[in-house]
Amino acid sequence: MISEAMAGLGRKRSTIREIFEYGNERAKLVGRENIFDFSLGNPSVAPPDCVTDEINGFVAGEKPEVLHGYTSAVGLEWVRQAMADSLNSRYGTALRKEKFYRTVGAAASICITLKALSCPGDEFIVPAPYFPEYLCWIENTANAKCVLIPADPDDFQINFAETEKRITANTKAVIINSPNNPSGAVYSEETIVKLSELLNKASKKYGHPIYLISDEPYREIVFDGFDRPFVTKYYRNTIVCYSFSKSLSLPGERIGYVLVPDEVTDHDDVFAAVCGAGRILGYVNAPSLFQRVAGKCADKTADISIYNKNRDILYEGLTAAGYSCVKPRGAFYMFPRALEADEYAFCEKAKKYDLLLVPGTDFGCPGHVRIAYCVPTEKIERALPLFEKLAVEYGVK
C-alpha cells in the first residue's frame, strides 16, 4: 500500500555501491593500501584554499542568523551575479543573473530541468556512454520516455547517424555530458556545431524547439589546453545544468545551478517552469553558506593538474600493457575496452588483483570498463603492474 515503484528504486543497490562495499570488505582482509578501488567518482584532490578561507571568513564576519537564514528560492542576488560574471568573463557571453536558479547540486539541476520541460508523451534522447541516473530521472522524475543512442566507441563523440534516426515529433530534449562520465571524452567544436545543425533542422521540421540539456559538472576539468566549446554559444535552446562538486571538490555540499540563457525560446516561461519544478521537488533554497562560498570561488578550481598527471600515467601504462582506450581529454574517468567481450567476467578477473572497475553496460557501453582515476597518484603507479599481469593472463602482448 505504498509506492512499489519507489520501494523498488530504493531497494536496488547500484553496481558502483556494491563494488565499493566489496572493496571495504576486502580492505579488512588485505589492508586498505592493497585495494585499488577505481569505482567512485569522489574527487580526491583537496578543494582550493579559497573554499576553507571563505567558510572561515563568512562564519567570522556575518551574523549567524543571517548567514544560515533562508535565501530567495532562486538564490542570493550577488551570488547569481558572480555566476554570470564568471561565465561572461571566461566565455565572452552576456548572461544575466536573472536567469540563474541556484540548486542543490547537479542531480537537482537535471531533475528540475527535466520536470520543467516534460509534457505527456515526451521523449528525451541520451547519447551513450551516459551517466546511469539519467535513465532513472527521465522515466521516474519526468515520467517521460528515454531514447538511448548507441556510442561511437572510436572516439566517444556523438553517433550522429543513430541520433538522427531517433529524433521524432515527440523529442523534447537531448542530454549531453561533456567532459563525459564515463569516457572522459570532451565534445569537440565540430561535434557541437553538428549537433546544433541537427537539432535546428529537427526543430524546424517538427515546429517546436528541441532543447539541449548540457550537464557540465566537469566543465573545468579539461586537459592539454583543449578548448571546450561553451554550448550556449552554439545552440540557442541550450539549458545548462552545473554543479561545483567536481571543480571545487565539494560534492557533499550540494551546490549548483540551472541556467536558462535569454536566447532560449520562451526563456521566461522555461525559467518559471524551472522555479515551479524546484518547488514541487521539495527545494526551498540552495544551502546558504555554500551559495556564498561558491559565489566567491566561482573562478577557482581544485588542482586539476593532478587529474591530468593521473591520466597521463594511467593512459601510458595501460596502452603499453596492451589495453585499447580512447584517450580522455577531461573529467577523471578512463573507459578502456575490457579484454574480453563480457566485461562483467573481465571485472571479476580484475578483482583477483584487487583492481575494482565498473562494467560499462550501466553506462550504455557493454565491453568497456570505467576507471575513476580520482585517486592518489601512487595508487595508479602501484596498480599498473597489476593491470599488466591481468593483460598477460589474457595473453595480450
Place this chain on the structure above:
Amino acid sequence: MISEAMAGLGRKRSTIREIFEYGNERAKLVGRENIFDFSLGNPSVAPPDCVTDEINGFVAGEKPEVLHGYTSAVGLEWVRQAMADSLNSRYGTALRKEKFYRTVGAAASICITLKALSCPGDEFIVPAPYFPEYLCWIENTANAKCVLIPADPDDFQINFAETEKRITANTKAVIINSPNNPSGAVYSEETIVKLSELLNKASKKYGHPIYLISDEPYREIVFDGFDRPFVTKYYRNTIVCYSFSKSLSLPGERIGYVLVPDEVTDHDDVFAAVCGAGRILGYVNAPSLFQRVAGKCADKTADISIYNKNRDILYEGLTAAGYSCVKPRGAFYMFPRALEADEYAFCEKAKKYDLLLVPGTDFGCPGHVRIAYCVPTEKIERALPLFEKLAVEYGVK
C-alpha cells in the same frame, strides 16, 4: 511546449513573498525601523554557539576533501546514531539509526514521504490551519487528492467530527504540524490519543494502514513547560518529518530527516520507498558539513525563551487591545481573528500603520491573520500601540 503546470507554479508569487516585498518598498520611504513586518517565519534568534563552534571545529580538524565529500544517501552513520540517541534520551523511545534518512530540510522530508507513500487514487487529509505548501506538494509532487478539514477556531486542535466524515477507503495519510504554523497551537495528549483511535479504527475498517505524517520542525519550540506528546509513541504508523531549521536557527542550510520507526507497518518497505523517492526527486545526500553540525548539536536549541517572551508581550497587548486570539503554546506564530470578516480588508487597513500581516485564507482559516513574531522584541513593543489604534479604528473597546 514546456510544462505549463510547472510554469504556473513558478510564476505564482506567494502572498507572503508579496507582503515581504511591499515591506521592502515601504522601508525605502519611511525607514526600515518603522516597518512592522510580521510576514516571514525566518528565525530571528541566533543559532546556539555550538553551531559556529562545530563548523569551526570540523573545518579546522577534518581534511576538506573528506569533510565536503559525498556521504551515503541516507546520511553519515554516526550522525544517524546521534539523531536516534537524542530522541531516545528525550522521549524514552528505542529508535534505531537505520531508520533515519537525512534530508535537505523539512520541505524535502515531506515531499519525499508523500512520494514514497502515494499510489494512484490516494487521498491525503490535512487539518486546517495548515502550512500552505502541503496542498501544492500533495497535488503536484504526490499526484494525489488533498482533503482539507476545517479548523476548530476555539482552540485550533483537530476538528474530529469533520475528520471522521472525510476518511475514505482511499485515505493514505493524515498530515499534522504541531506546534502549528500558523496558529502556534500544540496538539495535546488528548488530541493525539483521539487521533490515534480514529486512525486505528479507520485502518481496521478499510483493511490498510492510514499513515500519520508528523511534520515537526517546531518540535522544540514549546512554552510554559508544556509536554508535547512525541507522536510515534501514540500511533504506530507515524512517519516523522523533521528539520533543524527552527530549533537551531539555520533554515537556509537545509538539513533535516525522515524517520520511519520500526513500529510502522512494513517499515522496511516504507524506508526503501523513502530512499527511492529521495533518489527520483534529485537528492544525493544532505549537505555534508551541516549533517555533521546537526549531529553534534542535536540536543541543543537556539534561545527559545526569546520567542516565549515575544509571545507573552504580544498576546497580552493584543488581548488588552480587544483582539480575540487562541494563546499559542509553541512555534513563533499567533493567529488572531481579524477585526472584520474579510481579513484581506483588515490586512489592508493594518498596512496603513505599517503592520504587515498574512491573511488566514492561505492557511485554510478565513477571518484570521498570521503574525510571525520571530522578530526583535522591541519591534513587538513598538507595534502594540499601532495594533491598538487599529482596534480603535474598528470601534473595538
